[in-house]
Amino acid sequence: MSPAQRLAALLTLPPPAVLGWRQREPVTGADWLAEAGRWQAAFAAQPGQRFALYFHDSLSFAAALFGAWQAGKQAWLPGDLTAASRQALRTRVDGFAGDVAPPQELPVVTPAAAPAVAMVPLDAEALQLVVFTSGSTGEPQALPKRLRQLFDEITAQEQTFGATAPGAAVLASVSHQHVYGLLFRVLWPLATGRAIQAQSVVVLEDLAELAPPGARAVLVASPAHLSRLPLQAQHSVDQVFSSGAPLPDAAVPEVLRVFGRAPIEVYGSSETGGVAWRQRNPGAPTYWQALPGVEWRLDDDALWLRSPHLDEAGWMPSADRAAAVDGGFELRGRADRIVKVAEKRVSLTAVEAALRASPLLADLRLVTLTEPREQLGVVAVPSDAGWALHDAQGRRALAEALRALLTDVVERVALPRRFRFLPELPVNAMAKSTQARLLTEFDPRRPALRAIQRHEGGEELTLFIDAALPQLEGHFDGHPILAGVVQLEWAQMFGRERFVIDGEFAGMEAVKFQRVITPGRLVTLSLSWTPGKLSFRYHSDLGQHASGKLLFAATS
Template sequence: MAEWRCLAEVAVQPEPGRAFTAAGRDSRDHAHFHRDVLRWRTAFAASPTQAWALHFEDAACFAAALYGAWHAGKTVVLPGDALAGTQARLQGRVDGFAGDWPQATLTAPADDVSATPLQPLDAEAARLVVFTSGSTGEPVAIEKRLRQLDTEVHALEAVLGPGLEGATVHGTVSHQHIYGLLFRVLWPLSAGRAIVPRAFFPEDLLAAMDGQDAVLVASPAHLKRLPAQLDWASLHGRLRAVFSSGGVLPAEAAHEVSRLLGVSPTEILGSSETGGIAWRRWREEQPGWRALPGVEWRVQEGVLEVHSPHLSDAAWWRSQDRAEPDGCGGFRLLGRADRIVKVEERRVSLDALERQVRAHPAVGDVRVLLLGGSRSTLAAVVAMASGLPVPEDAAARRALSQALSRHLAASQDAVTRPRRWRFVSALPANAQGKVTEAALTALFRPERPTATWTLRTPTQARVELPLDASLAVFDGHFPQAAILPGVAQLDWAVQLAREAFPIPSRFLRMEALKFQRVARPGDTIHLELEWQAERCTLLFRYASVHGPHASGRVVFDHGE
């Protein structure tokens, strides 16, 4: 068993026999990690600036850069992705960017350029900024001291570490968020367990774990979608633990994971703000939550409150989770206290409504949300039950939404039932497997404006299209001055032409495409369509009071 090291001393002395990355073509031991930390410390120390944004796809490269920055006295900011928009938003918060950025401003030197020994880190001074998932808006920055992180990995090892000696840590979640950071980087570094690159597909995950004693760090979204046809039985006896966090793992999914992988999944309750709070293992139908070492909890006015060394101060932290003691020293969660909304002055529990929708045999999972506007409306996004297809045409979608509304009629009146429905194969999830309100809301934002036809003949058609700023098609084009993308104009022309004319499905080519003037939110554009059946060609032209915007010809295959 590798000797335990606190996080402040993880990189101080090289240990050639200590695990770092998994065995294989690119395997490296702790001595390589130590040298990489020295290289990054040299790079960071050469800069007078303080705050640095780090993003690396590779967990080993990330760990070396993280410790190099800390040993150079820098504050590390940890965004969830390295998109250009994220880099732009961080410009005012950080002084530079290291890693896989569109425009990185720092790289490590190729050789060890400093022989100055590394000293243990100051656990109060070394800091890290992580971000919440932004489930209801913009992500919120949360500062963590190394002391908090070190206390948490000690707690994880004390409760969950026994039996994991010598296991390699695999994962489907990113280390750029607090759960992945702790379970895939910091805890393995302290415990001397090897880490491997993140797996994106179940087939790659299974292949990577083949023949190894392994630990799997995943999320409910990944665990609910394990393909049953893969040879998961080959892991039985070697897979030591399966961890899940970031959302609730449904009982059905937990038991299926146990059956497929041969080990009962362990859930971790926590957040970016609190760190880990409690854990539970699915060896029974509905296990209660048990607090991690050092964490105290209480239920005040029906809501869970936490006192923890993982928090930034000693005050009790009030969650938005309704809870009750389970009579065995732990607690059970009863849903979110903040998921009570008002619809036409009626209080509606979104959790209760989701449970009722989920009871329908066509429903695999569901999220209900309140859409704003001049009149608030309940809406539901339904993931179809296993084996059922997503309804494709309007009539099928309408029939299913009516069936679900009838299903709710016994317990909900017309005001408290969802009025808008979307049907999907799986709920939209971010990189951490979390279903965010922003992603759900986007499903109800139209890509195309409501069309008003002013002329429809067998060969000619005209339609008015008011461009509202809320259209999803304006997202990212561009935040400073939104414009209608040319690809959207082409797509709309073909979509609307198919509604007006018998156009073959197979596209051949574009001809004479011109974009003459941008269209912006607030404009009303007029689309003229002409269908030349003998040539199987569609002519289109966009114009407004500002003049012509775009025109072109689309040729289809008339041999169909």
């Protein structure tokens, strides 16, 4: 039986003795199958067809997902439950199931007391899944998928990677709410008899606690996770996977140092599914090799794909440029993107290329702003030379130097007008710099983030308290200070961005304000997160300014 056939018949097959683990507690196949049956009964009793699923626990998610499919329902998988996502779901789905607070006014589905009917194989041609694009270049788009597309991709995945670690338990730092996590963290182990660890790997130290005793293990990780490895740690896993965004070249030797092998990188997208793979071990080729069944060709330098994982049989243009090499292809960046600014056509690719050529920048992303008028914005990571100019002459001087590089690329009226300089690009859990996330950097109420330091217990963010911050107005005339309520707001805002905090704010504990914060200073915000509690501390060269804990309602 192929992995695709096994997934279609999963709820009708004899369950394995152990299907997965919740931390160190084994979960039997019989218990999981009963849970899926209760979800099937619950969904079957609902009149609607479209249901949003959002779980932290991968085993509960998998039971609800297969229960919904068995009941003939379409499962929608939002990548997050931000205010915008919740609002969009309210008008597009008929109900919600999950272990976090649901979008407002949506009926909530909970598992029934007992399974209702005997299970039957799933219809692989059914259009029963909706996932969302990352939103890297615009608003996230809903993408319907047939079960066949997912199940056949698992067969190709097992053909390519199955011999790497047969029987290994699967641990992950990526969410199953995205296609990459869904495929590698949930469907692949279910189809091949690998055990699933229900809890996420947040820091590498979690591996020792989450790996089943004596079992082989693979780690399904994101480029963001693999780019932030500890300096000293070494860990034993049989394989590491990386996908969801490009893995920086500098991260490869670090993964080799920590894990003893390069990660298997998988290239693809929500739209295309998995396309190709590579593993940059010392002496290995760096080009991409197509996954089984996937064909590719070049039109000029644009990469076109034909794949059984697409809903249609024809050729599909990708968003990337590539060059052919013996044995595969090399990626050469994004295909040209054209937007209109002040009625002028602007190539975002050309603007990015001109800015990337500057020794003043290490990395950047462009956004299209609409308020107070349509204009280009730049979120950039300065190089050492860029920070030196920034510190010596100010943010405006660095922005003007970068604008001067674009006079032959963009008409003057369409030049970028707003710049944000950061120590690193803001990304989500899948290492995507989404437009929605980048746009938040242009909020005038947001303090400038100058440096980030990570340690095992949390993070330290260095903030510049600009005198132009609107929160300083009225506190107090002639002697402005940063109000305590603003410090609490910032602690919560940065905490939600730096850690996975889905619960609602539920109160405070041991909050103290010891010393006022005045404009023109660098202040460090230290944050650490344990489930339900965010500890914060503001301090500077003057000493400690404030400290305390913010409490969040536990998910249920």
